[in-house]
Amino acid sequence: MSLLSVNHLNVVFRQRHQDLQALFDVSFSVSRGERLAIVGESGAGKSILGYSLVNLLSKPGVIDSGSVKFDGRELTTLTARQWQEIRGKKIAMIFQDPMITLNPVLSVGDQMVEAIRSHTRINYNDAKKLAIEKLAHVRISSPAQRFEQYPHELSGGMRQRVIIAIVLLLRPEIIIADEPTTALDVTIQAGILQLLKQVCEDNGVALILITHDFGVVSRIAERTIVMYAGRIVEQGPTLEIINDPQHPYTQGLLNALPQMALPGQRLNQIQGNMPALNNHPSGCAFHPRCPYATDKCRENTPGFVFSGVSTVACFAIEDMLAEFDPEGGWQGEVEDE
Structure with missing residues (x-):
């Protein structure tokens, strides 16, 4: 059984005069210890999907229909108190800007100890020891000294390492990382990503990496989902998608x-x-930008078809596959030599 299973998820933003749909029929799963990337341009729905998984959608955004199950347990019907048992402890989230997560008026150590003691009955000294161990685990130099410092005294890369350490304190089974290196200098990004990959491997933690950068994906993820305008348009093994992209949007990225x-x-x-959101095209949402679009694309929404080891929602691919017979032979006309 998958650790996380999402089925036919639809998210809307309730407006006075109309509902604006942000996610359309999103379905995927994540296995224990798997590293999955969700890729797309800004506005593709990646972050909204991430927030939906941990019940952090800002109003008026709501899950309109669909299912999100963690280890077989339905999450969309949980109460706020029940979410306290899941969020952070079972499913943790790392945001783009660590200062969103860190409290500027509390020391790093106070925040780490508070995170531990809010979920366990451990005493302060043991919590402090564990926090310093985690700071060392994420390769922060002089961890005992950093424990006493405030977030503004640390660099951006150091703050993001602190966030990863805090996340690891509660031993979650899934980490959702929403553009975790966007706010960092390019020279720091690679180190943070490698650290994130390593801690997930060392601890058997599944990772959902939300990003717009395929260069990042190739180094981290085993499987990739490509999103466009709130829909999944392609998903499959990362190397297959990078080496042989099927959907025109993936090719463009x-x-x-x-x-x-x-x-x-x-x-x-x-x-x-x-x-x-208030100007969503008919049919395939990518058709206004697609060089292969036809009237069929403008009028109808494509379903998924298997192409190699990937699944893709594209009429051009569907029509091409339909020209092969069940034995794998080409059914189109062959020109005489």
């Missing part, structure tokens, strides 16, 4: 990577913009 352009050449980009 990979072609836009800096390494895909020659030195001095203009970077590739996907024409157009992500649609707003």
Whole structure:
């Protein structure tokens, strides 16, 4: 059984005159110890999905329908008190900006001890010892000294390491990391990502990494989900998606990577913009930006088809696969030589 199972999840923002849908029929699962990436541009619905999983959606956002199960337990019906048993202790979240999580008027140590003692009956001295051990575990130099310092006295990379240490204190089974290196210098990002990967491997923790950067995904994730306008458009093993992307949107994201352009050449980009919630296109949401769009794409929403080891929601792929017979032979016309 999957550790986390999401089925047909729909999220809407309740408005006075209309409901604006942010997630459409999202389904996926995460196994114990698995590292999953969720990729897409800003506005794709990645963070909303992450917040939905831990019941942190800001009003007027609500889960309209669907199921989120953790270890077989339905999460969408839990009370606030029941969530205290899950959030942090079973499912933890790391945000883009560590200062959102850290209290600026409390020392790092006070916050770590408070996190431990809010879920256990451990005494202060033992909690302090455990906190310092976790600071050392995430490779913070002079952990006893950092324990006494305040967040503003630490660098951005150090603060993010503190957050990872706090998350590990309660031994969660899943960590959701929402763009955890966005606010950091490029030279610090690789170290934080490698640390996150290592602590998950060492502790058997599953990781859901939310990012817009395929370069990050290739180093961390075993499996990848690509989202566009609130829908999953492709998912499969990370290396397969990077080496052989199926959906035109995935192809566009990979072609836009800096390494895909020659030195001095203009970077590739996907024409157009992500649609707003109040202006969602009919049919396939990507069709206004897709070079392969047809009337079928403009009028209908594609379902998922298997293409290799990935699943993809694209009529162009579906039509191409339909031209093969069940024996694997090509059914289209072959030109005479």
